[in-house]
Amino acid sequence: xxxxxxxxxxxxxxxxxxxxxxxxxxxxxxxxxxxxxxxxxxxxxxxxxxxxxxxxxxxxxxxxxxxxxxxxxxxxxxxxxxxxxxxxxxxxxxxxxxxxxxxxxxxxxxxxxxxxxxxxxxxxxxxxxxxxxxxxxxxxxxxxxxxxxxxxxxxxxxxxxxxxxxxxxxxxxxxxxxxxxxxxxxxxxxxxxxxxxxxxxxxxxxxxxxxxxxxxxxxxxxxxxxxxxxxxxxxxxxxxxxxxxxxxxxxxxxxxxxxxxxxxxxxxxxxxxxxxxxxxxxxxxxxxxxxxxxxxxxxxxxxxxxxxxxxxxxxxxxxxxxxxxxxxxxxxxxxxxxx
Numbered sequence: 001x002x003x004x005x006x007x008x009x010x011x012x013x014x015x016x017x018x019x020x021x022x023x024x025x026x027x028x029x030x031x032x033x034x035x036x037x038x039x040x041x042x043x044x045x046x047x048x049x050x051x052x053x054x055x056x057x058x059x060x061x062x063x064x065x066x067x068x069x070x071x072x073x074x075x076x077x078x079x080x081x082x083x084x085x086x087x088x089x090x091x092x093x094x095x096x097x098x099x100x101x102x103x104x105x106x107x108x109x110x111x112x113x114x115x116x117x118x119x120x121x122x123x124x125x126x127x128x129x130x131x132x133x134x135x136x137x138x139x140x141x142x143x144x145x146x147x148x149x150x151x152x153x154x155x156x157x158x159x160x161x162x163x164x165x166x167x168x169x170x171x172x173x174x175x176x177x178x179x180x181x182x183x184x185x186x187x188x189x190x191x192x193x194x195x196x197x198x199x200x201x202x203x204x205x206x207x208x209x210x211x212x213x214x215x216x217x218x219x220x221x222x223x224x225x226x227x228x229x230x231x232x233x234x235x236x237x238x239x240x241x242x243x244x245x246x247x248x249x250x251x252x253x254x255x256x257x258x259x260x261x262x263x264x265x266x267x268x269x270x271x272x273x274x275x276x277x278x279x280x281x282x283x284x285x286x287x288x289x290x291x292x293x294x295x296x297x298x299x300x301x302x303x304x305x306x307x308x309x310x311x312x313x314x315x316x317x318x319x320x321x322x323x324x325x326x327x328x329x330x331x332x333x334x335x336x337x338x339x
Contacts, residue, residue, distance in 0.1 A: 017076035052225030104163035115151030
């Protein structure tokens with residue numbers, strides 16, 4: 001990963017992080033097996049940056065987010081503000097890294113008022129008196145677009161969008177350096193989800209934090225984020241600015257994600273000849289007959305362009321011509337084009 005340039009002011013550094021899940025099936029007559037979920041993931045998020053992580057379900061996006069939050073074990077290094085994560089520093093990391101999850105009800109106690117829930121982080125870290133905490137809650141409710149009177153309400157009295165606003169406010173109570181937003185709008189109606197995305201943008205102008213925004217929806221990620229990383233089978237296959245990934249993607253898997261966007265595949269062409277919808281048809285035909293090969297590119301079994309050169313997994317390197325804005329890609333085709 002020496003090709004990845006380190007930027008000053010990185011708030012999050014993920015270096016060669018790997019994670020395994022143990023087989024949870026019946027183990028009476030067989031030995032437990034491990035499945036690699038994250039494969040030497042390395043990425044950096046700059047201070048005040050909104051960074052998108054996109055990929056299909058099961059690719060390891062949420063696993064990476066949970067590893068950053070300290071909820072899952074991992075191999076490798078995770079640093080926030082230059083400080084390496086360890087169990088002894090978990091409380092410090094909790095203050096610096098907060099999360100907004102897909103289902104707001106999973107984060108809210110239906111028996112507690114909104115005010116009680118939002119004050120809880122301040123109480124846990126012994127910040128302020130009760131009166132100061134209540135004032136902080138009122139200010140935060142206003143910031144997320146809710147009236148201060150919501151502090152006395154219960155989660156069951158709120159709509160899904162209002163509950164998600166409360167979760168965002170609760171995550172911001174400790175003024176964290178980093179927010180992990182894991183599918184934060186996917187469970188909401190389209191109009192409500194758009195309001196939450198706009199809320200993130202509004203808060204970004206008033207608060208000082210970075211965000212790792214995890215989603216399977218490339219359209220949503222493009223709308224909100226400054227840079228995007230594309231993950232497949234626990235491996236980062238492409239990374240760059242939002243415009244580079246959306247309009248100048250180079251990895252076949254990224255192009256397949258784009259082809260799933262209505263009316264987008266018909267506009268963007270591959271090498272000036274084939275539309276992404278045609279590539280997707282090729283991919284579906286190839287996927288049926290190609291098997292996984294150990295040590296090969298993670299996308300080898302599905303890629304319509306796979307060849308013998310792909311039997312060795314390519315590294316993630318910078319293929320951009322503009323040295324100011326890196327565009328990383330792990331594909332022998334795109335890398336050869338740059339040679």
